[in-house]
Amino acid sequence: MRRRLATSRMLKPCLSRPEESASPMFVMTTSAMPAAGEAEPATRPKRPIAWRLRRIIRTDGMKPVLPKGFETAAVSPLPVETSARPGSSPRAETDCLVAMSGGVDSAVACALATQAGLDGVGITMRLWSAGSGSLSEKARQCCGPSAFEDARRAAATIGIPHYTVNFEAAFHEAVVEYFCAEYLAGRTPNPCVACNNLVKFGVLLEFARALGCRTLVTGHYARVFTDESGPHLLRAVDRGKDQSYMLAGLTQAQLAGMVLPLGDLRKEDTRALARECGLDIAEKPDSMDLCFVDGDYRSFILERHPDGASAGPVITTQGHEVGQHDGLLGYTVGQRRGLPETLADGPWYVVRTDRARNTVVIGRRDELAxxxxxxxxxxxxxxxxxxxxxxxxxxxxxxxxxxxxxxxxxxxxxxxxxxxxxxxxxxxxxxxxxxxxxxxxxxxxxxxxxxx
The missing domain is CATH 2.40.30.10 (Translation factors)
Known part of the structure; x- marks a missing residue:
């Protein structure tokens, strides 16, 4: 299919050997974390990626044990491998790790990368479970057993190994606690940016490097290419799905390790390719951006920080006190709801919050500009x-x-x-x-x- 061949050509630079590239993705670690007390000779042929994954994920009974540097992550004690090519030995210069959420975008990204010659393993990140608190409906869709099973079936259809890896601790620290802390401080967080910067292209990218993978493939809608001046991040062709904003906090080193096959596609093209590849999730609805909260931020935060909200004054920009608030976490710049009911001559807006004085400052719309x-x-x-x-x-x-x-x-x-x-x-x-x-x-x- 012409569209798929064009995408394959876009991925071909990823297949060049490091010494042939003006700006290599990153230096491969061919030893890829040998077992404790054992050193693997540099001259030994590189093992299949699934073998290296098993070596990195050493288990002690049912308790996962990871190498130094991955203390914040844990691996499912019963990883499911669905390789259609057991014993295959991917070429060192084409090894990749594919982040598979169970959605159509990451599955098609995986299929396109495989078609372009990349050979690797699918990883589904387990970011949330019942042990982390009650699962929201959105979390059930993207972080529950059904999502893991969708990813496993997609990997089997494409013909690559698949594992579910537990990154709950990293997600909780980098995303959930950040989300709570920002709202408690009266600020407006962006947890999806934190998740991309610190988890998906932070901890997961380091995990990929520990496996010896040169690239991390994801289903984000953005474009990345590298020339002699370094990596470039561009908006996606499909402006309605563009996620370059979410990836703008990534460093050059992180961008250099990324492959984004969907940047030149529109969503309808992605679904068409999924149907052509025989993926049964071709019509699966898109996941929501904020996956771990259904909408009641206040209850979610107070469940984890019971003492996080304290009452304080609501004042106008002229300094007149007009009422009381019940905690800064309920107020962000620009909002109108939740202001004192006694306010007259509206509308009024939150202009800013003052954490030091535990104060909400309100004003007119033009004062927001x-x-x-x-x-x-x-x-x-x-x-x-x-x-x-x-x-x-x-x-x-x-x-x-x-x-x-x-x-x-x-x-x-x-x-x-x-x-x-x-x-x-x-x-x-x-x-x-x-x-x-x-x-x-x-x-x-x-x-x-x-x-x-």
Whole structure:
């Protein structure tokens, strides 16, 4: 099929040997963590990836034991292998790990990568279970047994080994606790960005490297390519599914280890390819972005932090107290619900929260607008764009919001000031600001909004 062949050609650079590439994906570790007390000679032929996985996942009875560096992750004591090619020995330069969620996107990404010549193993990340608290309906869809079984069947259809790996501890620390802490501080978190940066392309990418894999394949809708200047991250062809915003916090080293086969496809094309590949999940509904909360954030957070909410004053931007709030975690910039019922002459909006004074500040809609944003935790993917001190482009202050013309300036280590051409309606502390190039295609830099 012409569309699939085009995608295969897009993946071909991943198959070159490191010494032939101007910017290799990363240096392979061919020893891939031998068993305790045993060193594998560098001259020994590379074993099949499933064999190396078993060597890394050494078990003591039913208790998984992982090598140093993976203490935050645990592996299912009964991994299910569904290899259609037992005993196969993938070429060292084509080894990959495929993140398989049980959805159609990751399954098609796996099929395209396999067709392009990559040979590896499918991994489904177990991020949530009953032991982590009550499962939301969304968590049952993407983190429950049915999702694991969908991924296993997809891997079997494609013909690669599949394992379910427990990363609950890493997910809880990097995503769930971050989510709670940000809301408790009166900020607006973006847990999906944290999950991509620290779990999917953090812990999982390191796990892939421990296996000796050169690449991590996922079903994200974005485009990554590498030239002599390093990795480039671009928006997906399907703007409605584009996830470059979610990946904008990834470093060049992380981007260099990624293969995203769906960046040039539209969602309808992905489903058509799934049907052509015989995948029975071709019509499976898309998963929701926030998988572990059904919508009642407050109850979810207070269940884990019972003392996290304390009452305090609600004041106007002029300093007049107009009521009381029952905890900062219920208020984010721009919201209208939950404000004192005695307020007159509305509408009123949350303009900011003051954690030091445990205060919610409200004002009129025009008081929400900001001409500037100050960002911390800045990640620069294309540093050459700042050679003249400032970079002009389009800034996105919230996922799927309209990009706004802006100029960004780096300020010291890890900080950035952004000036918008026109006032932006809502600039929420805690959200990710992503700076794209002037044409809105390529990600230049990103940072966490601290204020306007």
């Amino acid at each position: 900001r001409n500037t944003a100050h960002c911390s935790n800045v990640n620069v993917i294309r540093p050459e764009q700042f050679l003249k001190g400032a970079s002009s482009g389009l800034a996105m202050c919230r996922y799927r919001s309209k990009p706004q013309p802006a100029v960004a300036r780096l300020k010291g280590t890890g900080s950035m000031d952004v000036e918008f051409a026109q006032p932006v309606p809502v600039v929420s502390p805690g959200q990710l600001l992503v700076l794209y190039g002037p044409d809105g295609e390529e990600v230049v830099a990103s940072g966490i909004i601290e204020g306007g």
